[in-house]
Amino acid sequence: MRLPKITSLYGRIFAIFWLTMLLVLIAVLSLPHLDxxxxxxxxxxxxxxxxxxxxxxxxxxxxxxxxxxxxxxxxxxxxxxxxxxxxxxxxxxxxxxxxxxxxxxxxxxxxxxxxxxxxxxxxxxxxxxxxxxxxxxxxxxxxxxxxxxxxxxxxxxxxxxxxxPFLLRMFDKPLQLLFAVMLVSTPLLLWLAWALSQPARKLERAAKRVAQGEFVVDPSLEKGTSEFRQAGTSFNQMVEAVNQMISGQQRLLSDISHELRSPLTRLRMANALATRKQGQSPELSRIDTEAQRLEQMISELLELSRMQVDSHLTRERQPMTSLWEAILSDAQFEAQQMNKTLSYNAIPEDMISGNPKLLMSALDNVVRNAICYGTSRIDVEFTATEQQLVISVDDDGEGVPEQELEAIFRPFYRVSTARDRHSGGTGLGLAITESAIRQHSGSIVAKHSVLGGLRIEIGLPLSTVS
Incomplete structure (x- = not known):
């Protein structure tokens, strides 16, 4: 005869309780025969x-x-x-x-x-x-x-x-009896604690993956006691619902972009024909500039949405130098053409795990913003500690007002100083950067720089740096 498997958490707790009570009862009933x-x-x-x-x-x-x-x-x-x-x-x-x-x-x-x-x-x-x-x-x-x-x-x-007899000594000395009961029940309680901690840790790891942007269903969550199976099933259903919601958002944005790009293409073609017939004019040039800006905005918006959907699908480990060395070298050359100086210290030789395209795009956006808005000097500094990697980008431009330091990471947000619509930006660069860093469980903050302008500080935790 095979005993039924106890799949309920409360069932296991009660089973251990009654098993301990049964052992004590057997000892009490056998005491008269041994005393x-x-x-x-x-x-x-x-x-x-x-x-x-x-x-x-x-x-x-x-x-x-x-x-x-x-x-x-x-x-x-x-x-x-x-x-x-x-x-x-x-x-x-x-x-x-x-x-x-x-x-x-x-x-x-x-x-x-x-x-x-x-x-x-x-x-x-x-x-x-x-x-x-x-x-x-x-x-x-x-x-x-x-x-x-x-x-x-x-x-x-x-x-x-x-x-x-042993049992008689136990009942005569309560401390020895307590020790004996603890000796018998401790292995059972340890087993119960292990049985409870394993599915809880699985659920914790799955939650961390979701927090890092990995919306993947984990079948192992639906094993174990009935309570944890129900929690795991609900968690997987939530992940599937989030995936469907994000996929629906991505499809909607793709459809919108397609519908917007068609009339936008016709508008630029009509503007080109008008320019050929009538020649250049401030009005036609303004139409073409705004059309280009609109097309750029649509592309960056799609990139932001795509990044939030499938950034976890292309994660790998590689040296930091292979990610950012070429970007900083190109940015240094670009700054020299604008009579500005960009300097950076040695990039740590450690490995980093993540989406290479997102990590490269994040630093590239911040550095190019600093080149664009800095007056003459841009400093990039890498600092590696046991817990995280910190990348600081400083410029000596006009900076950002104190009350707007947090708002510059919102999509389409522009400050009311030199960083305005006349700069040609769409207001999505820093939003894309913030999303990329958040996908890697990192942080990004804006501060006042010691150079007088803006300081962007990126932190990547130890879980992504090894």
């Missing part, structure tokens, strides 16, 4: 030895007719065996009448007599011989014996040197 402090039948071997002692005693005093002398001799037998404390550790014999009255020639103040009296009152004198432990003193009996032609009952008392 020598309760009267119980004498083991067969011990009973045979007790009968032999009784028979030998009867034979020894068979010729005696004075019971008092017999009792005196029984109680006065020389005992040579003594324990480390000087106490008697040899068996001692007791005699009672058939009603259980102790017959002795000594005072009954001794502990042994009190124990014997308690033993007599707790057993059936006519039943099977039994034994009972009083501290470290064991009393066994009774056996019928005939002394001085009288029918009497015979008992034996002896020092009990054996250690008490």
């Amino acid at each position: 020598p402090r309760k009267a119980r039948n004498i083991p067969a071997d011990d009973l045979e030895r007790l009968i032999a002692v009784k028979t030998k005693t009867e034979q020894r005093y068979a010729s005696e007719t004075n019971l008092g002398q017999i009792l005196f001799k029984l109680e006065g037998v020389k005992r040579s065996g003594r324990d480390n404390r000087g106490h008697d550790d040899r068996p001692r014999f007791f005699v009672t009448d058939l009603d259980g009255n102790i017959m002795t020639t000594q005072e009954r103040k001794d502990f042994r007599y009190r124990a014997l009296q308690n033993f007599i009152t707790s057993i059936d004198l006519t039943g099977t011989p039994q034994q009972k432990l009083y501290g470290h003193y064991m009393i066994a009996g009774p056996l019928p014996i005939q002394l001085a032609q009288q029918d009497l009952l015979f008992y034996v008392g002896m020092k009990w040197n054996q250690p008490p």
